[in-house]
Amino acid sequence: MKEIIEGFLKFRKNVFPTHEDLFKGLAHQQSPRTLFISCSDSRLVPELITQHEPGGLFVIRNAGNIVPSYGPEPGGVSASVEYAVTALQVADVVICGHSDCGAMKAIATCACMDGMPAVGSWLRYADSARIVNQARHHRSERDRIEAMVHENVIAQLANLQTHPSVRLALEEGRLTLHGWVYDIESGRMEAFDGSRRAFVSLAENPHVRATPEPLPKAM
Amino acid sequence: MKEIIEGFLKFRKNVFPTHEDLFKGLAHQQSPRTLFISCSDSRLVPELITQHEPGGLFVIRNAGNIVPSYGPEPGGVSASVEYAVTALQVADVVICGHSDCGAMKAIATCACMDGMPAVGSWLRYADSARIVNQARHHRSERDRIEAMVHENVIAQLANLQTHPSVRLALEEGRLTLHGWVYDIESGRMEAFDGSRRAFVSLAENPHVRATPEPLPKAM
Amino acid sequence: MKEIIEGFLKFRKNVFPTHEDLFKGLAHQQSPRTLFISCSDSRLVPELITQHEPGGLFVIRNAGNIVPSYGPEPGGVSASVEYAVTALQVADVVICGHSDCGAMKAIATCACMDGMPAVGSWLRYADSARIVNQARHHRSERDRIEAMVHENVIAQLANLQTHPSVRLALEEGRLTLHGWVYDIESGRMEAFDGSRRAFVSLAENPHVRATPEPLPKAM
Amino acid sequence: MKEIIEGFLKFRKNVFPTHEDLFKGLAHQQSPRTLFISCSDSRLVPELITQHEPGGLFVIRNAGNIVPSYGPEPGGVSASVEYAVTALQVADVVICGHSDCGAMKAIATCACMDGMPAVGSWLRYADSARIVNQARHHRSERDRIEAMVHENVIAQLANLQTHPSVRLALEEGRLTLHGWVYDIESGRMEAFDGSRRAFVSLAENPHVRATPEPLPKAM
Amino acid sequence: MKEIIEGFLKFRKNVFPTHEDLFKGLAHQQSPRTLFISCSDSRLVPELITQHEPGGLFVIRNAGNIVPSYGPEPGGVSASVEYAVTALQVADVVICGHSDCGAMKAIATCACMDGMPAVGSWLRYADSARIVNQARHHRSERDRIEAMVHENVIAQLANLQTHPSVRLALEEGRLTLHGWVYDIESGRMEAFDGSRRAFVSLAENPHVRATPEPLPKAM
Amino acid sequence: MKEIIEGFLKFRKNVFPTHEDLFKGLAHQQSPRTLFISCSDSRLVPELITQHEPGGLFVIRNAGNIVPSYGPEPGGVSASVEYAVTALQVADVVICGHSDCGAMKAIATCACMDGMPAVGSWLRYADSARIVNQARHHRSERDRIEAMVHENVIAQLANLQTHPSVRLALEEGRLTLHGWVYDIESGRMEAFDGSRRAFVSLAENPHVRATPEPLPKAM
């Protein structure tokens, strides 16, 4: 804990003064343009990899960057999505998985969850990715895990589209969804290209989206 | 979205290369010492205010930095807490609220939640703070909101202590709980001092804790 | 009740004998090719409008032809979908709404549900259609209701795609989804064309599908 | 799918024209007298075995013809029952099981449900029938399954009586409950005789009911 | 609190010594014959009104003597019923309501439950009694409340019969159900006579039961 | 059942007349000062061991004297606690466990709960005590069970403090919490001393409390 307190004191002394105007401007309002949903993993810092200052990203973080589908007992992710889309009117949602994800590893290797029942229960929201992952052949366990990370991002994008606030914003053409996978070792980012239905390099394809066009108008 | 992609490209080009060794070392493992639970609010960046590099903090972020008490249907916060405490064996948990929190403002001012039912439902996990906040006299709405932010941190600390993983770690003397409130405008941090049962300046009281001593041994 | 008993006696005497071989063949197995999900409404008889004999359609019927998204407490629709897709290996799923639907009318006109709390609760699974319906302008209440019927079919198609069994079957290319709306008065059927994202006449477009191609392969 | 489209086209061309007046009369209202609850099984077509035209039966179909008891999170069956009894004021409810039911077979033979978790979870609503079935001696597995089908109908009748709308209608003497079991091979129907507490042939006992008299008046 | 500590000291000094053998015999086992379910109300002491010593009654007490119907998330009442019927093999279950019950009064008078949301939620398990109570005419509010107390006992008897352990024990003829209403002022007890479907004086009808005969054997 | 009816008749004849005035005074109101939460176990009679007459204790009894933490689906214990604290304004809450508790024995010995699923599910609310109990060394199974009984009381005290009504009353200084363990064989009572964090003899320490001082004032 010493480290974290010292970190804060260093922030107060060295960093805060250089950002004082920024923070003053943010004191009574925020207007982030992006909702960034990623894993709790300590190695993936949303603001660092997008080089965003405070005020730029509304962030949801949980083990496995999971977005439960909408239901009668909405929890913290559903509430935070609704707040971001309805109250803050963000223009983009990024679901960002990452390499070597402990949660996805646990699913892909059928790790025994008896000692962590809450984790086991939570990971069931990735069941539709797990079942696809298990049905496929993979050359190695490493491949299986990496595939699981990607499958999970696709599954959570599907879940996200059951949320009323998201669906309305998509219908009104004011929201775009993005599915990313970050590689910790190389710093590379893959993005899901909804029109080609494949992951591609984000650096080389900066315009890909998970949902390429607004959803249909009924009638 | 342009900004976020450009941010990532800048990260790739300018930042990643200077951290290459750090990221290589983190490629296949993480060992954060602290679980940091804070609000999704864009203005509160945990790694910035604690001056931590990637790998340092396991982070949970949701609207209102809420920790539901443990129950039969554990959600994402419960799972992430369990993973941090049981699998990663973090030594400290910080619950960090902040000034001008939209979620706490909604509660303290009895904002109509009809247009955001998932938010309304989620904020019920702060009911034990809300009911205390409502029963007290406050000189102004601003005071009421600030008090709500503080009450909420105390209530979430109580909820946290119903989690089996937390209780075991407290019993074994390997976990300390912290309750903080960050002021966006001034950069000041208050910490809950469990022995005095009051919030104090963290800078002036770097050793305060929410749970000053290990919990009791039964029998 | 007299009518229904007499109906059965008539069936026994006149209809059963003419189908005896069919029923004998079905005594110990069923192998329907289609899962048909429609409203409980008495006016929409799936086997009649598809001219299918016993053994042809696996049928789910409930108020509003609703398919809750997949979650930790799966109910009857989730179970029946899973059984049809996993055990019976149906090749097609049809979600079929209909004109003058009491459930959709209740939603579109914001009918007071105090006297029918279970209905009110159930219809929340159509929230993502309702919110879109409410945000749009409609020339008349009748138009609003008809639009709601169509929106609901699209929303339930989204919900359906969060089910693990469905997602696996889509990935493996062995399942096609269909979204239909039946007009009671005219006997016309509209079908949702996923590629054009619009409803078209089924009679004139017998090949339209809600999901035109298999879902993406990750990686 | 070709078959089902062709079936619909045939319906449009040959069947609809002969029922045009019926459908016109039904365009803006339904007034079914009976709620018919049966299995999703493709071999049991409610309108066929009761020789009812469109407009005659309000139908709920799910795997196992199950009616969850009333609780704080009512699902699709509860909502549809409530709608039928409260809004449509049906005079009779029939719960109709059938021979060779896949769901009942799974319960009676303790089939492993690991591959179909949603089915496994749903069938727990038949636990009070399962536990009785398991405690009894049966001469063969076939007998055990057939007994399970019958036990299940009795259990669902008990569940049905916990629904407020049902209980009120029973108290007011405007609703009768029926429990039936249909034999696919022979076309025979058994009905539960509440006064004798046994299943009897419906053809020979057309007046039997599951609830022979209105429920008690308190005080 | 002084009173309660003094009460205990008095028990230790005066009462315990006179029951020492009884308590010694009970130290390592209990074998109560009856499960007694009553209200938390301070005025209704089960052991006093049945003149039973320690060891005689297994007791469940909650606000409103409510027994939720069996479902996928069984709570404390379901667990305690299961333990009593399955593990302890009690021979009788008594559900005992009482005059002037605060919970029933709240239901019968439609008291605003905003200040007690948990109570409001819990009382929904008496909905099937409430709906009957509301539909009937009563000469006075007092009559309405008294009728509600009686209706509630009948409704909870129906809920109780959805529990697997109860249903098995009834089938096996080793359990009898009783529905009582106790009048605090007069000390009179009414019991529900299942065969006459009415409440009668227990003193004058000591043999009445809520379930007069074992439930039916299927097939 | 004969015994219980005879018990009641004896009460009516011999006991009621000697308490007639007491009961008359209680006919239309109760004002208990204490909420007593204990196990359903037949050997622990709250009114006997505290020597309280009718009207003195508001009583919750369930298997294991468990108090679920507060959540979005409050059950019977939450409702009864809320009623006692908010409506009746009790001054003290006692959670009273006991020696040889079947529920605690089942947990401490990892008894197979397959035959009693509702009990197994309910006992998960003691998970935070179970996990501590399992991590510790105990000299004998008997010791392990006794420790479990004590751990459980501490865990339920933590759960109790997540209830809004309890937290408000603690904040306002009008409620005190007590954690007791009763020994059936010896009649001794231990009480949890919150300041020393240990169980001590209640007879020798009549003033101990689980929560020695009011909870903190925020800010």
Ligand SMILES: [Zn+2]
């Ligand atoms: Zn991860």
Ligand SMILES: [Zn+2]
């Ligand atoms: Zn905030």
Ligand SMILES: [Zn+2]
């Ligand atoms: Zn309809």
Ligand SMILES: [Zn+2]
């Ligand atoms: Zn079936």
Ligand SMILES: [Zn+2]
């Ligand atoms: Zn009462």
Ligand SMILES: [Zn+2]
């Ligand atoms: Zn016990």
